[in-house]
Amino acid sequence: MLSSTFRFLTRTSTFVRPMMTTLARRSLSFKPTLVNLNDKHRQSAMIINHIPVRQSHVHYTYPMIESRVMLVLRLFDKIDGDALQLDSKFAQDLGLDSLDIVEITAALEDEFWTEIPDVDSDHFLTPRHIIQYLCDKYDVYEHVEPVSAGKEYMEEAKAAAERAHHH
């Protein structure tokens, strides 16, 4: 039983939320865990099955993060859904103050099962910043233009070498 508990603790996210008992009340859709209910550790297996486990193989992609962030923002009652764009500034265009940013950050923490400290939420000025922050957090970079270390670099290197040679 101790080993299965330890395996459970290492499989969940690095930040273990306080008040774990309240998680059992959350109405999340439980993914069936790979636990055999018929083995001799049935007591502990039942307990583990009732706690929603954050699956480590969930694949974060840029469209998924973008749609979830825009959904959370649209559900916020102080935001006008029509005026919301990727680059619309919270303070100037959407008329939100610092308390609203804190509330949006709390809603995003709830949605993405992660912690966003104050120092990071101070830099959220547009939805694009939020999406970029979450992409950095989850190592999503499929929307970034790859820097080609090919032809352009070779030409620049040649030009620089030529300049150095003829100087």
Next chain:
Amino acid sequence: MNQFSLKHFIVRSQALALYRDIMRTMMKIEDQDYRKEIREWARSEFHRNRTLRDLGEIRTQVALGRRSLNELKLAMRMAS
């Protein structure tokens, strides 16, 4: 000359931290009506005291808010 000092900045971030803790606690509540009630209560309290400038008063209000938040957490724990 801006009359806001470093102490004002520190006290402001304490107030925002309190609001953040209230919001995080609120997210754990399942009942949507109760959640709305908590959010309205928090918003109205913070907006009412928005224009306070005296450090002592602000700190008092933040302490009162912390106490209210502890009571809320206790109530949630007892209800679960």
